[in-house]
Amino acid sequence: MYKQELTFIVKSIIASNTVDEHIRCAGELSGFYKKVTKIFISESNETFVKGGIALSSSEAADCVDDSLRTVFFIKGIYKALTKLSIDFPERSINVLYAGCGPYATLILPLLPLFNKEKINALLLDINIESIASVQQLVSVIGLEEYNIHLVETNAITYTKPVDFTIDLAISETMHYALTREPQVAIMRNITRQLASDAILIPEEISIDLAYTFFDYEPYLKYTTDGIKGYKEMQPYPDNVFVDRLFTINKEHCGRENHNSKLESSFYDLPENFSNHPDIAIFTELKIFEDITLRTAESFITNPYCLVSMYNLRDYSKIQLVYDFSEIPQWSYSLKK
Numbered sequence: 001m002y003k004q005e006l007t008f009i010v011k012s013i014i015a016s017n018t019v020d021e022h023i024r025c026a027g028e029l030s031g032f033y034k035k036v037t038k039i040f041i042s043e044s045n046e047t048f049v050k051g052g053i054a055l056s057s058s059e060a061a062d063c064v065d066d067s068l069r070t071v072f073f074i075k076g077i078y079k080a081l082t083k084l085s086i087d088f089p090e091r092s093i094n095v096l097y098a099g100c101g102p103y104a105t106l107i108l109p110l111l112p113l114f115n116k117e118k119i120n121a122l123l124l125d126i127n128i129e130s131i132a133s134v135q136q137l138v139s140v141i142g143l144e145e146y147n148i149h150l151v152e153t154n155a156i157t158y159t160k161p162v163d164f165t166i167d168l169a170i171s172e173t174m175h176y177a178l179t180r181e182p183q184v185a186i187m188r189n190i191t192r193q194l195a196s197d198a199i200l201i202p203e204e205i206s207i208d209l210a211y212t213f214f215d216y217e218p219y220l221k222y223t224t225d226g227i228k229g230y231k232e233m234q235p236y237p238d239n240v241f242v243d244r245l246f247t248i249n250k251e252h253c254g255r256e257n258h259n260s261k262l263e264s265s266f267y268d269l270p271e272n273f274s275n276h277p278d279i280a281i282f283t284e285l286k287i288f289e290d291i292t293l294r295t296a297e298s299f300i301t302n303p304y305c306l307v308s309m310y311n312l313r314d315y316s317k318i319q320l321v322y323d324f325s326e327i328p329q330w331s332y333s334l335k336k
């Protein structure tokens with residue numbers, strides 16, 4: 001019964017076309033998970049590792065309510081699985097999902113759309129409670145016949161089994177501007193274990209620097225009346241794009257580089273900045289092919305304000321530094 005209900009919801013997610021439809025379908029998926037999850041989801045198992053913080057199981061569960069994120073990832077992963085099924089009609093597809101959380105939101109709903117022999121799924125999470133929750137969901141939804149293997153591990157250091165060639169790797173372990181959570185460290189470890197033709201989701205994370213008026217930029221936020229921001233997507237008109245700081249993708253992560261610090265060039269600070277006083281970082285995702293997640297469409301693509309130029313009056317140039325050796329964060333250096 002639950003499998004049928006989940007199939008109905010995921011089909012409506014794939015067919016959804018408007019923001020209102022996306023939000024409604026994500027709400028149905030969230031309600032479904034709340035209804036069928038029977039084990040306790042811990043709020044206190046947030047875990048610190050070198051590379052970032054793994055959310056508690058409860059916070060990870062709440063990610064399903066980041067509606068456009070959930071819908072666009074599911075659409076992108078469906079598209080990638082469909083492509084792989086066409087490319088390899090004669091064999092099964094190996095999926096590695098790093099950071100599955102207690103709901104395995106980005107893969108479980110899609111399984112009923114494929115034959116049980118078609119997909120081998122390897123699901124990782126650092127929190128044992130999340131792994132236990134997925135195990136319970138697999139049985140209560142009726143997905144035991146699928147080849148799903150659950151592993152409690154740190155995805156930053158994990159090594160895949162030798163006989164498991166990854167066709168599709170998925171990880172959504174990110175916070176806006178790639179701060180706090182370990183997306184980059186996980187992508188780096190997983191990418192090194194991918195064949196050249198494997199698909200990585202998200203395909204690309206772009207990080208841009210702009211000078212702007214931060215309070216006037218679109219921003220998704222929780223308010224007492226629910227989530228606000230989806231309908232206020234106009235960028236601030238006097239936003240000055242400065243540069244693309246970097247793009248995280250298979251090529252970038254696959255490079256042999258043990259450095260966990262990325263340093264930008266030095267950029268000129270404008271003398272007159274009254275229309276755009278804030279130094280801000282913008283995140284956009286190419287999830288797969290034409291499926292994207294733009295600024296403020298989700299909590300993970302909200303803009304991030306690094307510093308106001310009113311605090312830097314004595315300087316003429318700024319360099320941005322991203323460091324993910326411990327908890328990922330941004331800092332800056334200044335020149336006179």
Ligand SMILES: C[S@@+](CC[C@H](N)C(=O)[O-])C[C@H]1O[C@@H](n2cnc3c(N)ncnc32)[C@H](O)[C@@H]1O
Nearest residue numbers: 054055060063099100101105125126154155156
């Ligand atoms: C942002 S939540 C996303 C949950 C779910 N994948 C989704 O998309 O709704 C990230 C998940 O990744 C897990 N995670 C974070 N860092 C991890 C690590 N180093 N190793 C394994 N799992 C990790 C967290 O425990 C959490 O369950």
